[in-house]
Amino acid sequence: MIKKPAATHKAIRQWMADHEKQLLSMLQQMIQEPSVQMNESGIQHKTARWLEDLDFTVDMWEPGGDELFNHHAFLSRREHFKGSPNVVGVRKGEGKGKSILLNGHIDVVPEGDLSDWAEDPYAGLVKDGKIYGRGATDMKGGNAAMLFALQAISSLEIPIKGDVIFHSVIEEESGGVGTLAAILRGYTADAALIPEPTNMKIFPKQQGSMWFRLKVKGKSAHGGTSYEGINAILKALEVIQALERLEKVRNDRVTDPLFAKAPIPLPINVGVIEGGEWPSSVPDLVKVEGRVGISPEETVQEAQEEFTRAIRAMEAEDKWFKDHPVEIEWFGARWLPGSIDVNHPFMEILTEQYKGITGKSPEVEAAPWGTDGGIITAVGSTPSVVFGPGITRMAHQANEYIEIEKVRQCAEVIASTIIEWCNVEERKGRSHT
Numbered sequence: 001m002i003k004k005p006a007a008t009h010k011a012i013r014q015w016m017a018d019h020e021k022q023l024l025s026m027l028q029q030m031i032q033e034p035s036v037q038m039n040e041s042g043i044q045h046k047t048a049r050w051l052e053d054l055d056f057t058v059d060m061w062e063p064g065g066d067e068l069f070n071h072h073a074f075l076s077r078r079e080h081f082k083g084s085p086n087v088v089g090v091r092k093g094e095g096k097g098k099s100i101l102l103n104g105h106i107d108v109v110p111e112g113d114l115s116d117w118a119e120d121p122y123a124g125l126v127k128d129g130k131i132y133g134r135g136a137t138d139m140k141g142g143n144a145a146m147l148f149a150l151q152a153i154s155s156l157e158i159p160i161k162g163d164v165i166f167h168s169v170i171e172e173e174s175g176g177v178g179t180l181a182a183i184l185r186g187y188t189a190d191a192a193l194i195p196e197p198t199n200m201k202i203f204p205k206q207q208g209s210m211w212f213r214l215k216v217k218g219k220s221a222h223g224g225t226s227y228e229g230i231n232a233i234l235k236a237l238e239v240i241q242a243l244e245r246l247e248k249v250r251n252d253r254v255t256d257p258l259f260a261k262a263p264i265p266l267p268i269n270v271g272v273i274e275g276g277e278w279p280s281s282v283p284d285l286v287k288v289e290g291r292v293g294i295s296p297e298e299t300v301q302e303a304q305e306e307f308t309r310a311i312r313a314m315e316a317e318d319k320w321f322k323d324h325p326v327e328i329e330w331f332g333a334r335w336l337p338g339s340i341d342v343n344h345p346f347m348e349i350l351t352e353q354y355k356g357i358t359g360k361s362p363e364v365e366a367a368p369w370g371t372d373g374g375i376i377t378a379v380g381s382t383p384s385v386v387f388g389p390g391i392t393r394m395a396h397q398a399n400e401y402i403e404i405e406k407v408r409q410c411a412e413v414i415a416s417t418i419i420e421w422c423n424v425e426e427r428k429g430r431s432h433t
Contacts, residue, residue, distance in 0.1 A: 015152045023148045028124035030140040031133035044087045047168040054154050056089030063181035075334045076177045087168040088187045097161025098424045101189035104143035105172030108135035116398035130401040137390035141402035142195030149415035162422030175333035179372035183380040191346035192376045195388030203386040206367035208294035208337035215327035220284040229282035236286040246310040258366035266293035296339035335370025338377040353416040
């Protein structure tokens with residue numbers, strides 16, 4: 001491995017300190033683009049220009065085609081992605097080095113009730129060392145850190161042997177169509193870094209998740225003679241209790257120390273309950289929707305099968321469920337689980353750079369939520385690690401913010417990791433479209 005001279009590390013830190021206003025301006029411009037789904041074009045054109053300024057070859061396209069729509073990992077409620085382009089930039093290295101993929105999504109969740117915000121959610125307000133706005137934490141702070149790292153490397157003319165591939169993708173908040181499309185287009189690497197908001201912790205593992213919809217049937221009757229009907233709401237409560245039991249069974253199996261700090265490593269969350277049409281009527285149908293966490297040690301199919309068995313087991317105990325089985329549907333978003341060995345060379349390099357820059361060892365845990373890293377690992381055969389600035393609890397919240405210093409510090413770690421990893425000689429090269 002080529003050792004990075006102390007002078008290079010010092011030069012990166014000094015350059016970033018001298019150009020922090022450049023980082024802040026870029027992050028403000030990102031936040032000021034309200035890149036909710038179907039409105040991503042503005043920020044993607046900005047990202048393309050930033051990459052072109054760094055001598056990246058830029059590919060911008062609207063995902064589509066049979067290969068994407070018929071892929072087993074594709075899951076989206078959208079029929080097309082017109083006006084929602086992906087952007088990928090590639091900068092070829094000098095040769096004989098490991099390639100790195102930097103992946104970030106630019107879609108943000110809606111701002112919600114504006115009255116909950118102290119300021120305009122798309123103003124990019126800077127106050128007390130923080131920058132506020134929708135997407136600041138999830139995950140424009142991480143995207144800005146990656147670009148700032150690349151700007152430092154370019155400005156300081158630091159040689160890089162391996163290729164650098166930059167994903168700026170859509171649709172992560174709905175399950176990863178943008179990243180899947182980029183992978184199917186050929187944009188993979190020897191390792192990937194995803195700077196989602198981990199509070200600067202390193203996540204070599206991440207749970208996946210998937211959405212479910214259950215339809216619980218009852219029998220309608222007049223409320224005054226409710227005993228003549230079967231209340232679907234009450235039957236739905238029995239189903240929810242079965243899900244609580246399943247959650248316990250699944251989590252009792254989790255022994256991985258990376259999940260030790262997670263009270264419930266693989267949650268089953270009920271997020272929607274709809275049923276009933278009239279206060280004086282017994283409801284005959286209830287819809288229950290939620291999400292199931294998927295372990296890195298299991299497949300989506302295995303998780304679905306266990307979930308189905310738990311629901312079907314109710315039929316042996318209750319004749320109503322046997323005669324009127326609960327309908328199970330998997331719909332909407334899905335995130336694949338992902339995992340990289342804690343002793344993988346990329347993990348070792350990232351950990352070393354973190355220690356050298358912060359002066360302390362990083363916290364290494366499993367992600368409590370899904371990211372596009374699962375798709376990158378499972379479909380793109382690219383070992384992926386999640387590490388970035390920002391606090392998870394601020395994601396999707398009103399008055400979302402990120403600490404500017406954490407973004408800069410993360411950028412420094414990323415820059416050093418790129419230099420170290422991409423200057424490791426590769427045994428077998430990859431080609432990038």
